Amino acid sequence: MKAIEFENVSFSYEEGGAFAIKNLNFSVGEGEFLAVLGHNGSGKSTLARLANGLLEADGGTIRVFGEELTEKNLFEIRKQVGIVFQNPDNQTVASIVEDDIAFGAENIALPREDIGERIDFALKAVGMEAYRNATVSRLSGGQKQRVAIAGVLAVMPKVLILDESTAMLDPKGRREIIDCVTRLNREEGITVVLITHFMEEALRASRAIVMNRGEIVMQGTPEDIFERHEELLTYNLTLPLIGRICKDLRAGGLPVADTLDASSLAKEIALCVSKQSI
Amino acid sequence: MRIQAEHLSYTYNPGSPFASAALKDVSLTVEEGEFFGIIGHTGSGKSTFVQHLNALLRVPTSLKKYHKKRKDPPSDTVLKVGEFDLTDKKTDFNALRSKVGMVMQYPEYQLFAETVFEDVAFGFKNFAPEKPTKEQVENAVRDALTIVGLDYEEVKEMSPFDLSGGQKRRVAIAGVIVTKPEILVLDEPAAGLDPLGKQEVMELLHRLHASWCRTIIIVSHDMDEIAENCTRVAVFSDGEVKYVLPPKELFTHAEELLALGLDVPLTAKVCLALKQYGIDLKCDFTTEDFLQKTLALAGKGGASA
Numbered sequence: 001m002k003a004i005e006f007e008n009v010s011f012s013y014e015e016g017g018a019f020a021i022k023n024l025n026f027s028v029g030e031g032e033f034l035a036v037l038g039h040n041g042s043g044k045s046t047l048a049r050l051a052n053g054l055l056e057a058d059g060g061t062i063r064v065f066g067e068e069l070t071e072k073n074l075f076e077i078r079k080q081v082g083i084v085f086q087n088p089d090n091q092t093v094a095s096i097v098e099d100d101i102a103f104g105a106e107n108i109a110l111p112r113e114d115i116g117e118r119i120d121f122a123l124k125a126v127g128m129e130a131y132r133n134a135t136v137s138r139l140s141g142g143q144k145q146r147v148a149i150a151g152v153l154a155v156m157p158k159v160l161i162l163d164e165s166t167a168m169l170d171p172k173g174r175r176e177i178i179d180c181v182t183r184l185n186r187e188e189g190i191t192v193v194l195i196t197h198f199m200e201e202a203l204r205a206s207r208a209i210v211m212n213r214g215e216i217v218m219q220g221t222p223e224d225i226f227e228r229h230e231e232l233l234t235y236n237l238t239l240p241l242i243g244r245i246c247k248d249l250r251a252g253g254l255p256v257a258d259t260l261d262a263s264s265l266a267k268e269i270a271l272c273v274s275k276q277s278i
Numbered sequence: 279m280r281i282q283a284e285h286l287s288y289t290y291n292p293g294s295p296f297a298s299a300a301l302k303d304v305s306l307t308v309e310e311g312e313f314f315g316i317i318g319h320t321g322s323g324k325s326t327f328v329q330h331l332n333a334l335l336r337v338p339t340s341l342k343k344y345h346k347k348r349k350d351p352p353s354d355t356v357l358k359v360g361e362f363d364l365t366d367k368k369t370d371f372n373a374l375r376s377k378v379g380m381v382m383q384y385p386e387y388q389l390f391a392e393t394v395f396e397d398v399a400f401g402f403k404n405f406a407p408e409k410p411t412k413e414q415v416e417n418a419v420r421d422a423l424t425i426v427g428l429d430y431e432e433v434k435e436m437s438p439f440d441l442s443g444g445q446k447r448r449v450a451i452a453g454v455i456v457t458k459p460e461i462l463v464l465d466e467p468a469a470g471l472d473p474l475g476k477q478e479v480m481e482l483l484h485r486l487h488a489s490w491c492r493t494i495i496i497v498s499h500d501m502d503e504i505a506e507n508c509t510r511v512a513v514f515s516d517g518e519v520k521y522v523l524p525p526k527e528l529f530t531h532a533e534e535l536l537a538l539g540l541d542v543p544l545t546a547k548v549c550l551a552l553k554q555y556g557i558d559l560k561c562d563f564t565t566e567d568f569l570q571k572t573l574a575l576a577g578k579g580g581a582s583a
Contacts, residue, residue, distance in 0.1 A: 262548045
């Protein structure tokens with residue numbers, strides 16, 4: 001089953017203006033962890049906003065779990081596709097954590113008892129049980145962003161879209177969010193679409209797409225994509241630093257394999273060096 | 279201008295139940311001409327410190343009275359930026375602020391005017407000792423937009439909100455440097471930009487460092503950025519300065535930094551892991567040096583890197 005499907009979708013912000021999304025065809029499988037890469041203005045966020053009907057496509061068809069997105073079923077579909085945005089401070093509506101999380105669930109008129117259960121579930125899912133009655137403004141950026149995710153989870157969507165949700169966080173906050181969505185994907189089976197500028201984060205995904213000028217220009221596993229280094233550069237993207245180092249070491253004559261973390265790179269280097277010196 | 283801070287402390291909401299000590303007896307000197315880095319996790323006091331540098335936060339001016347009230351021993355706080363004594367309430371803070379530019383986190387959120395020209399001109403007009411002529415304003419705005427890498431004729435009449443993310447940030451920076459500050463302080467200058475935008479901002483900072491602003495101070499979470507660019511780095515933790523060292527010495531303390539909850543550059547992580555294999559790379563933690571030293575280790579000379 002496809003969670004989200006785009007068929008020849010186009011969109012422009014101004015009538016007759018340049019297309020932000022051009023004749024786009026793509027799909028996300030249920031339970032998939034998809035990373036969306038691309039420089040500023042490449043159409044990534046537009047894609048996210050089209051997928052849950054925040055923006056209306058100018059042409060083409062968008063289907064969510066097989067059902068075509070129309071004005072009539074808009075609110076039903078929005079329950080299934082939740083978006084977390086970039087700035088945690090812009091996504092807070094209440095001053096107490098549990099009230100903030102309840103907002104979305106209250107909005108879709110759930111019975112009171114259910115809301116309580118969903119808050120429990122959402123807090124647990126993001127690891128913030130201890131902060132149920134805390135004041136949102138006193139939390140760290142990573143914690144606030146986890147509250148934002150919990151607010152989306154309380155509506156129990158099947159798809160979670162993160163639109164650069166880690167961009168404003170410090171390294172610790174970023175790790176918290178990425179670990180949290182990885183767990184949601186693996187344990188709760190939630191489909192995750194991660195839009196990011198951090199190439200390192202994309203490595204967690206099972207598949208990645210690269211956007212440029214409103215079109216998909218590359219797709220494959222993150223490893224495949226980072227393999228095509230020269231091509232990435234033409235879309236104003238870079239390899240993760242570790243990928244660049246591996247490439248440069250090989251270019252210099254040290255045959256290290258591509259690795260994704262510091263300790264395996266050290267192992268590779270040690271291995272190659274000991275072979276060389278024999 | 280040299281920055282000299284000695285025994286600087288700052289408490290938010292002093293004397294109330296919400297009192298929290300953000301800076302505790304901080305002593306730090308930044309020499310003229312440095313490209314200085316400040317790191318520390320959220321809440322470590324680094325922003326509180328930099329906000330003192332252009333008197334957004336003030337050393338309590340009547341120190342005697344302040345400390346008497348708090349029953350502290352007499353203060354020996356020193357805070358000087360060039361000739362400006364920031365502990366003296368008679369200091370001309372307006373003049374100070376035109377010499378010490380402050381670029382906040384996400385400065386593009388502070389854009390407000392209808393055109394790029396008006397936005398950049400605002401600071402210049404505000405700080406000018408007497409009303410500047412139209413020509414003076416135009417020249418200043420043109421220079422500022424040109425040095426940040428924008429085409430003056432092309433963007434001057436545009437709305438700043440129609441620009442791309444990277445361009446907006448550069449307009450915001452132009453609005454600060456238009457007074458030609460001698461010291462430029464930037465809080466997370468490259469955060470939230472795509473990889474190319476990051477690179478452009480760092481190039482811009484080096485261009486400014488070589489021309490307009492003698493001293494640059496950046497606050498950053500990106501350790502790779504710090505390792506590649508800074509002359510010295512101060513590490514803040516719990517309102518105290520733990521280390522002030524050049525990056526190549528600082529990141530030999532990788533284990534201690536990780537224990538403080540901070541990140542280290544990728545190169546430092548690899549060097550740390552290499553020690554398990556009995557390899558001590560002794561690099562300065564820039565990517566280039568790391569590559570050279572690693573290749574040299576394998577007898578590849580590394581000259582080609």
